[in-house]
Amino acid sequence: MFDKEIFTLIDSETKRQRDGLELIPSENYVSRGVLDAMGSILTNKYSEGYPSFDGLTEYTDAQLGAEILPDKRYYGGQENTDRVERLAIARACRLFGADHANVQPHSGAQANNAVYNAWLELGDTVFGMDLGHGGHLTHGAPVTQSAQIYNFIRYGIDPETGEFDYDEIEKIAIKEQPKIILVGYSAYARVPDFAKFAAIGKKIPGCLLMADMAHVAGLIVGGVHPNPFDYGFHVVTTTTHKTLRGPRGGLILSKGVVGNPLKKPEKTLENIPTLIDRSVFPGTQGGPLMHVIAAKAVSFHEALQPEFKDYAAQIVKNAGVLADELKKRGFKLVTGGTSNHLILADVMSSFGIHGGIAEKALDDIGLTLNKNAIPNDPEPPFRPSGIRLGTPAITTRGLKEKDMVKLAEWILAAIENRENPEKLAKLRAEVAKFARQFPLPSDKKEGI
Ligand code: DSN
Numbered sequence: 502m503f504d505k506e507i508f509t510l511i512d513s514e515t516k517r518q519r520d521g522l523e524l525i526p527s528e529n530y531v532s533r534g535v536l537d538a539m540g541s542i543l544t545n546k547y548s549e550g551y552p553s554f555d556g557l558t559e560y561t562d563a564q565l566g567a568e569i570l571p572d573k574r575y576y577g578g579q580e581n582t583d584r585v586e587r588l589a590i591a592r593a594c595r596l597f598g599a600d601h602a603n604v605q606p607h608s609g610a611q612a613n614n615a616v617y618n619a620w621l622e623l624g625d626t627v628f629g630m631d632l633g634h635g636g637h638l639t640h641g642a643p644v645t646q647s648a649q650i651y652n653f654i655r656y657g658i659d660p661e662t663g664e665f666d667y668d669e670i671e672k673i674a675i676k677e678q679p680k681i682i683l684v685g686y687s688a689y690a691r692v693p694d695f696a697k698f699a700a701i702g703k704k705i706p707g708c709l710l711m712a713d714m715a716h717v718a719g720l721i722v723g724g725v726h727p728n729p730f731d732y733g734f735h736v737v738t739t740t741t742h743k744t745l746r747g748p749r750g751g752l753i754l755s756k757g758v759v760g761n762p763l764k765k766p767e768k769t770l771e772n773i774p775t776l777i778d779r780s781v782f783p784g785t786q787g788g789p790l791m792h793v794i795a796a797k798a799v800s801f802h803e804a805l806q807p808e809f810k811d812y813a814a815q816i817v818k819n820a821g822v823l824a825d826e827l828k829k830r831g832f833k834l835v836t837g838g839t840s841n842h843l844i845l846a847d848v849m850s851s852f853g854i855h856g857g858i859a860e861k862a863l864d865d866i867g868l869t870l871n872k873n874a875i876p877n878d879p880e881p882p883f884r885p886s887g888i889r890l891g892t893p894a895i896t897t898r899g900l901k902e903k904d905m906v907k908l909a910e911w912i913l914a915a916i917e918n919r920e921n922p923e924k925l926a927k928l929r930a931e932v933a934k935f936a937r938q939f940p941l942p943s944d945k946k947e948g949i
Contacts, residue, residue, distance in 0.1 A: 520933040521867035526843035526891020529746045536943045538796035539748045547788045550574035552583035585795045592801035596722045598730050599754035601774035603781050605789040606751030609715045609740035613639040619780035620709050629683035631655040634876045637687045660876035663691035663836030671701045685713025690839040695732035710734040719744025722804050723813020744893045747800025750793045816842045819892040822902045826909035835875050842891045847875050849886035856888045862919035867932040898939035
C-alpha cells in the first residue's frame with residue numbers, strides 16, 4: 502500500500518529544502534549515509550540495555566566492530582546492534598575526548614533530563630542560563646517538568662558586551678550551593694569562559710559541571726570552539742543534528758569511571774558515566790532507536806574526517822561575514838556580532854517590526870529563520886523583538902564568504918518589500934535559482 506498523502510508531502514518538503522536556504526542555526530542537512538542509516542531496517546529491533554565494554558579506550562574501531570563481548574541486553578538477536586552501538590560510543594568518545602558516551606537519548610531534552618535524574622535529588626538546585634537571555638527551555642524554564650522537580654536559578658548576560666558577570670555568578674553560586682552549574686544556550690552568539698565557570702564550580706562540594714553544547718558541538722569537534730572537558734567539566738550533553746550534522750537525537754558525554762550499568766554505583770562524580778547510563782535506561786527511556794544510533798555513528802565517522810575541521814571553520818567565517826554585512830545594512834545585532842555560528846538581530850529597534858514579521862517576509866522568499874527573544878526583551882515571547890539566524894546548514898550546501906553579501910542583500914530586501922507580493926515572488930525566484938546550484942548532500946551519491 503502506498504501512502505500518497507505522506508509521500509507527496511515529503512516530496513514537497515524535499516523541493517522546499519532544495520529551492521530554499523536554511524538559516525535556522527539549529528538545523529542542518531544530513532549526508533546520504535546518515536539518511537540511509539536512519540531509514541534502515543535497524544528500526545525493527547528492540548535493544549533495551551547496553552553493549553558491554555571492559556575498558557572502552559582499549560578498543561579500536563575495528564576491534565569494536567569485530568568482537569562480540571558479553572552483552573547487557575534484555576532481548577536476543579543483538580549481534581549487529583551491539584556492534585553498531587559500540588562503534589557509535591567509541592567514535593563519540595574520540596570526537597569529544599570523553600571517557601564515556603551514552604548514545605541512546607532520543608533528544609537533547611531527554612539527554613538533559615537524564616543527567617538531572619542521574620545526579621540530583623528532589624528539590625536540588627541547578628544554576629543555568631536564563632532562557633530569555635539565550636538559555637534553553639530544558640535548563641529550568643518554569644513550564645518544564647524538570648522545573649517542577651528541581652530548583653532552577655538563573656544567570657544572564659550583559660546584552661551589549663555578551664559577557665557574563667562572573668563575579669556575580671560566583672557570589673550567587675557560593676550562596677545557593679547548586680548541585681549542577683550548567684553552561685549552555687540556544688541563542689548566544691559568543692563563547693563563554695569555561696575556565697571561569699569551572700573555577701566557580703570547584704569551590705562548591707559535589708557540584709557537577711555540565712555543559713549543554715547542542716548548538717556548538719560541531720564547532721567543538723571541528724576545533725573552532727573550546728571543549729568544556731579541557732576545563733574540567735564532568736558532563737557534556739548535545740543533540741546530534743545541529744552543527745554536528747547527524748540525525749535528530751541526543752548524546753551524553755562524560756568523564757569518569759565506566760562501570761557496569763546493571764549495578765547501582767555510589768553517587769560520586771567519578772561514577773557519573775555509570776549513573777548516567779542507569780538514568781537513561783531504565784531511568785528515563787525504554788528501547789533505544791537503533792536506526793538513529795547507527796545514523797549517529799555514521800555522522801560521528803564523518804565528523805572524525807579532516808574535512809570536518811574545514812567545514813566547522815567555514816561555518817564561523819561565514820557567520821562573521823554575514824554579521825558584518827547585516828550590520829552594514831542597518832541590522833542591530835545583540836552583542837554587536839558573533840563569535841560562533843549564530844546571529845541574533847533586534848529587528849524591532851532596527852526596523853520597527855516584530856521578529857515574526859521578518860520571519861514571514863523571509864519565508865516568503867525561501868530563506869528560513871526564526872523569530873527570537875532578545876535579552877531583556879520588552880515584547881512578549883510569542884511576538885519577540887528579534888530574529889535568530891546562522892550558517893551551519895548553508896555552509897553544508899557549500900556557500901562561502903562572498904555568498905554572505907548576497908544573502909544579506911536578500912534579507913534586507915525581503916524585510917523592506919514585505920508588503921509587496923510581486924517583489925517577494927521575484928526575490929523568491931532569485932533565491933531558488935541560486936539555491937539549486939548547491940545540491941543537498943543527500944542528493945549527491947558521494948555524500949557530503
Ligand atoms: N530547538 C532548538 C533550537 O532551535 O535551538 C533547541 O532545542
